[in-house]
Amino acid sequence: MEKEITIKEVKTSKGRLFAYWIITAIVALQVAAGAYFDLTGFPAFSQIAQHLGYPLYLLSILGVLRILALIALLAPRFPRLKEWTYAGLFFEYTVAAASHIAVGDGAKVWIMPLIFAGILIASWYLRPLSRRLA
Numbered sequence: 001m002e003k004e005i006t007i008k009e010v011k012t013s014k015g016r017l018f019a020y021w022i023i024t025a026i027v028a029l030q031v032a033a034g035a036y037f038d039l040t041g042f043p044a045f046s047q048i049a050q051h052l053g054y055p056l057y058l059l060s061i062l063g064v065l066r067i068l069a070l071i072a073l074l075a076p077r078f079p080r081l082k083e084w085t086y087a088g089l090f091f092e093y094t095v096a097a098a099s100h101i102a103v104g105d106g107a108k109v110w111i112m113p114l115i116f117a118g119i120l121i122a123s124w125y126l127r128p129l130s131r132r133l134a
Helices: 007-039 043-052 057-074 079-102 107-126
Strands: none
Touching: 007 043, 007 057, 007 107, 043 057, 057 079, 079 107
């Protein structure tokens, strides 16, 4: 017996999908920008890495990982890979916030990674069934 889909469910489904793509686009743009700045040696990113006590070669590693995360996040299918991608980005954002707190930076510095972690959680929560593990 098949369930009938109501107009309200279709609108909710379309609205949820629209919200997912808008929020995921924000995450994707942030990840892409981070990869670009990491891989080009953008001076502000190098200064932040040094301020946090990280070696500069870490930026190259993070840049490559961000490109891979971007591909995994936007590519169709591969729900398990997407789960790992969301987890990795969540760890990146929370570790960034913790690193800034550890060196004594104020809230105006460490709040942004936490905001992006929240946006990432929203993307994960809103993802369509085709992008979820069974």
